[in-house]
Amino acid sequence: MVKVALIGVGNVASALVQAIELAKNGKEIYGILDLPIKPYDIDVVAAFDIDKRKVNRKLREAIFIKPNVVDKYVDVRSDVIVMRGPTLDGRVGVLSNIIEESEEEPVNVVDILKKEKVDVVLNLLPTGAVNASSFYAKASLEAGSSLINSTPSPTAKEFKDQFKEKGLVILGDDLLSQIGGTITHAGIIEFLKNRGVRVLKSYQIDIAGSTEALVTLEDWRKDLKKSIKSSLISSYANGAEVVAGTSDYVEFLKDRRVSYMVIEGLYGIGIPVRIDISLKTYDSFNAVAPLMDLIRIAKLLTQRGYSGAVKEVCYYYFKDPPEKVKSIMDAKKSLDSLLNKLLG
Template identity: 35%
Template sequence: MPKNIKVAIAGVGNCASALVQGVEYYRSRRNTALDGVMRQTIGGYRASDVEFVSAFDIDRRKVGRPLEEAIFAKPNNTRVFQSSLPVSNVVVQMGPQFDGVAPHMADYDDDVAFRPVDLEPTDIAEALRKSGAEVLLCYLPVGSDKAVKHYAQACLEAGVAMVNCVPVFLASDPEWAQKFLDARLPIVGDDIKSQVGATIVHRSLARLFADRGVKLDRTYQLNTAGNTDFLNMLERKRLKSKKISKTESVQSQLDERLNDSDIHIGPSDYIPWQHDNKIAFIRLEGRGFGDAPLELELRLSVQDSSNSAGVVIDALRCAKLALDRKVGGPLEAPSAYYMKTPPRQFRDSVARDACNAFIDGVPFDLPRAAPRSEKAAVRSSRS
């Protein structure tokens, strides 16, 4: 029988809270149907077979506190669905700050913004080794390029697999991909594609238009929420990689790319009273038979962090499965299915079949995928 998967967390925010709660939530439901979980087992591992062994943050209300308490500390505001948690013996350690905190956070109340503690950062690689961590989940804020890469390097030094949930390009960057391949360590990335979130819905609708012969002329996706992720993204300079990730994810599903002026996808505004409830507005305009106009508008309301955790719980089990099989480098099939910016983009139906084949350990010939446009590649390299 498989043992527990030893997991480290970088960034004890809302997404970490939803995941930690979820592991315990499904532990008490081992012998029942697991609603909300895409796969009950992956390589013999269940959703409840996750053991958190280390955690890192920079906020004074989390550093030094047990993980099971820190996930409920401010400024976290995600939905609490599993308040009773076992003692983990994991104390949140001080991580390196680098570019992890946007300056404008200082202009907002303590209850909604990050408040860094003045402590020396932990040696992440050494802490990972001591904890016995097998997989690191990267949950750092959007725009934390230097900080994310610091954790990635620590994974390489400590021999730890990585699931990169944020839009800093690692698995999809040839240089970083080679580093993980050389170290024989798996990485799943980049930028988590939530369970039923704005990106997967938008991709599906864009593909539907094409499959049904409707010419897509223009489209937008507008998102609002009241969590720290959206407060962080009020700083537009931090959004470059996020906009590339979300936009290219949708563009990848089209037979012909839309002009930049005809597609707008990205975070839109921070609305405090929405808390962790994310609302997405999606619009597609096209032309069908006889050039007849066709317009589609959709409003999607989700609990943002739980929506993310529903995919991360599978991604980390795939990373562990790759470790067991001694497979290193970017995991193409799981990345294509679980992430917005994988090494190669495929239609979601193909990515799902390929991911299932990876999990089941059976051969699957991935088709040749069209590379991202030269313009997108240039923008990515400069982000």
């Protein structure tokens, strides 16, 4: 059993909690690793949020409350109550118009994590909540819990040494979707490079109807995400000009995301090639398989005596890991090698 605490009860939390429930009901989760710890062994024992519509509600209800837009796929059997976390920078800018801040006093997060014996804290806060991300990293350290940072905040970079000293695992930063625009974009560029194509320029536009898409309309959040996405794809593109980043919000799309990618290059004697791609996915469920893997891997790593920002895991599952590799294939080989050690 892996005991998990959720930081933020938004759309990704809704998708993950439902997927765990479906796994407990025998549903196959496509694309996850075959590990000794199974997805139905994941137990969400605590959840924190700041929205008064969710605080003090049962998690099984809170995951379907606005502004969440993920559809209901299963009745979740959970009596976990969503607790009031500290606001910090979780309600800055456009979020102040989306979140209805609870008037409740924040709970003592460290005490809750200790009481529930949380193995893994999962940070699902909005893009830009840097101070809140740091708060929960410090709380995890004090409580003796490992941490997964799915947000763009540079938490794994900043706290990796402290987690290592404490004998705890921290994994991050900025989760890569299972089959989202960024990993698809990077994968196609890597394929072209392996076929001898000289990639010259490429761009990616993402449109969605989730809260995350809305908040990234703010320039500073958009620039943060654009920088991380472009940097990852550029690292695979051998100096090509790359621009990637969420560009617009369309409310009726809800959790659907549409990604457009254009890649231009040269092959043969300098003949031009252009690839245009439209990718349509459900955004929040793109996080489910990677998070299920990461939660279970974090537990296994701790059991085997690993600590800090384990690079082989961060390489493969995150857009902005503390250290980077130059190809998706290299990242996968590193992960496979680590898993062989863990499971051998």
